[in-house]
Amino acid sequence: MAKCDACGTTILFGGKRMGDQRYCNDTCAGQGVLLNRVRQIPDGDVVAFANQVHSGNCPKCSGQGPVDVRDSYQVWSAILFTRWKSTPHILCRRCGVKAQAGDLAISAVAGWWGFPWGLLMTPVQVGRNIWSMAVAHNPNQPSDALLRQARLILAQRSLQDGRSQG
Known part of the structure; x- marks a missing residue:
């Protein structure tokens, strides 16, 4: 098949x-x-773009970087329905921690109310947010996650440029 x-x-x-x-x-x-x-997309273009993003200002607060991918984790439940997600944010550390703290708060309040997944996933997502808030990225170079996101952004731009020219 x-x-x-x-x-x-x-x-x-x-x-x-x-x-x-x-x-x-x-x-x-x-x-x-x-x-x-x-x-x-050539690797050199990806690295150059990722370095530009990493050393640039935060897209949310316009504050000084380093900017990197900061994942936040959320779970929301209602009786027999539970939804969980991971969201990558390209932000400075301060804005990333704010996003993670927001998703941690939503999860802590709204995650527990589903059976069985809410009871299982809430401690997982809360723990993932706490871990992500505590762990700092290397401030001297982009993470692998930022390199992956940079590659996707460049590919999307390339496709959009091809459509606008065609």
């Missing part, structure tokens, strides 16, 4: 082909285009 080249889902019927790639739906086909473009 075929697998989607973007999400890995097994394709039973249909799907969408683009060249030698196969996708389960139009959303994944769009992601596939981005993934193909990501592979084409």
